Amino acid sequence: MTLRIGVIGTGAIGKEHIRRITNNLSGGKVVAVTDIEEASAKSAIEQFGLDAGIYPDDKTLIAEGDVDAVLVTSWGPEHEESVIAAIEAGKYVFCEKPLATTIEGCMRIVEAEMKLGKQLVQVGFMRRYDSGYLQLKEAIDNKFIGEPLLLHCAHRNPEVDTTYSTDMAITDTLIHEIDVLHWLVNDDYKSVQVIFPKKTRYAHEELRDPQFVILETKSGIVINVEISVNCKYGYDIQCEVVGEEGIAKLPEVPSITFRKNGRIGSHILMDWKERFMDAYDAELQDFIDAIRKTGEPNGPTAWDGYIAQVTAEACLKAQNSGKKEAVVFLEQPDFYKKNLKPAN
Numbered sequence: 001m002t003l004r005i006g007v008i009g010t011g012a013i014g015k016e017h018i019r020r021i022t023n024n025l026s027g028g029k030v031v032a033v034t035d036i037e038e039a040s041a042k043s044a045i046e047q048f049g050l051d052a053g054i055y056p057d058d059k060t061l062i063a064e065g066d067v068d069a070v071l072v073t074s075w076g077p078e079h080e081e082s083v084i085a086a087i088e089a090g091k092y093v094f095c096e097k098p099l100a101t102t103i104e105g106c107m108r109i110v111e112a113e114m115k116l117g118k119q120l121v122q123v124g125f126m127r128r129y130d131s132g133y134l135q136l137k138e139a140i141d142n143k144f145i146g147e148p149l150l151l152h153c154a155h156r157n158p159e160v161d162t163t164y165s166t167d168m169a170i171t172d173t174l175i176h177e178i179d180v181l182h183w184l185v186n187d188d189y190k191s192v193q194v195i196f197p198k199k200t201r202y203a204h205e206e207l208r209d210p211q212f213v214i215l216e217t218k219s220g221i222v223i224n225v226e227i228s229v230n231c232k233y234g235y236d237i238q239c240e241v242v243g244e245e246g247i248a249k250l251p252e253v254p255s256i257t258f259r260k261n262g263r264i265g266s267h268i269l270m271d272w273k274e275r276f277m278d279a280y281d282a283e284l285q286d287f288i289d290a291i292r293k294t295g296e297p298n299g300p301t302a303w304d305g306y307i308a309q310v311t312a313e314a315c316l317k318a319q320n321s322g323k324k325e326a327v328v329f330l331e332q333p334d335f336y337k338k339n340l341k342p343a344n
């Protein structure tokens with residue numbers, strides 16, 4: 001059966017996901033769209049030539065759209081209501097990060113899913129599907145560099161607009177590292193700290209940029225992440241794992257090397273949409289395939305969304321206190337204790 005998909009929020013990433021489901025992936029079809037800006041939903045239909053209905057809001061799409069699954073690609077604070085409405089209607093959900101913008105909101109989603117008794121939700125933490133991170137994970141799991149001791153990471157965006165605030169460096173940007181790094185080293189976070197270095201003159205008045213985050217895991221691995229969202233030169237994601245017997249690093253994005261105007265160089269991407277293109281394809285293909293084959297999604301769960309939000313909120317506290325803050329999770333319910341199979 002083809003998975004009939006409704007899209008809630010047809011902005012930047014909503015349209016990107018519609019494009020990939022329609023043009024690149026198999027087994028899914030976008031049959032319904034909604035956006036609080038009706039013009040945005042209409043433009044999605046026109047841009048991709050969709051044979052899909054437009055619905056006035058998320059609840060109507062879920063109730064009347066004849067969908068098996070929804071993609072929640074609206075703004076973060078809007079996610080919770082749409083996800084819970086979908087779960088209560090028994091629809092599968094692919095929700096972009098963050099799952100919800102509060103710990104309590106994430107827990108309401110977890111509880112709704114457990115009440116239904118079936119996993120329906122996958123969170124859009126696509127880096128777990130990136131071939132670079134998967135290679136790093138394989139190296140760590142096979143003890144290729146011995147036990148990991150510390151990680152040096154960077155998450156750099158060339159620029160942001162004036163709506164981007166200091167807390168978004170954590171909740172919108174670092175959240176990808178928060179999810180992928182504990183998964184990478186098979187550990188849980190214990191504490192976090194945020195340091196504000198000298199501010200770049202390219203940051204708008206209200207924004208503190210760059211930021212330097214230190215996360216410590218229960219086994220003592222120390223992870224530092226530089227977040228710079230006005231780095232100017234490109235979209236650049238770095239991750240270096242220092243182990244007892246060697247160092248493993250995320251591969252650079254392939255590019256030609258050129259010799260021009262007295263220089264040897266290579267290109268750096270400028271846009272987040274391109275950096276994890278293959279990972280976005282893989283996460284959504286896996287969502288579609290797993291549901292069609294097993295009746296349950298196979299990717300990052302609502303519990304992973306909760307773990308990320310607890311860690312993000314500890315980082316927000318650390319931004320304000322300047323101190324090391326504890327990260328405290330509830331015990332993982334048995335319901336979520338399954339071994340995630342690798343992507344594809």
Ligand code: NAI
Nearest residue numbers: 009010011012013014035036037073074075076078096097
């Ligand atoms: P956007 O602002 O371009 O698009 C959001 C769209 O959702 C807008 O068209 C807006 O009108 C609509 N919308 C908001 N609330 C809605 C609601 N309740 N019902 C229906 N439509 C609603 O934002 P963007 O950049 O596409 O981000 C959307 C989500 O995707 C966010 O959660 C963001 O964190 C996530 N995202 C994830 C990325 C990733 O790498 N995984 C990259 C970029 C965004």
Ligand code: NAD
Nearest residue numbers: 009010011012013014035036037073074075076078096097
């Ligand atoms: P966007 O502003 O371009 O799009 C959001 C869209 O949602 C807008 O069109 C808006 O009108 C619509 N919308 C908002 N509230 C709505 C509601 N209640 N019902 C229906 N539509 C609603 O934003 P974006 O950049 O596409 O980001 C959307 C989400 O995707 C965010 O959660 C963001 O964090 C996430 N995101 C993830 C990645 C990633 O790398 N995984 C990258 C970018 C964005």
Ligand code: ISE
Nearest residue numbers: 155157172173174176229272
């Ligand atoms: C955006 O929402 C994303 O998810 C991108 O992956 C990230 O690099 C960017 O900083 C966020 O704003």
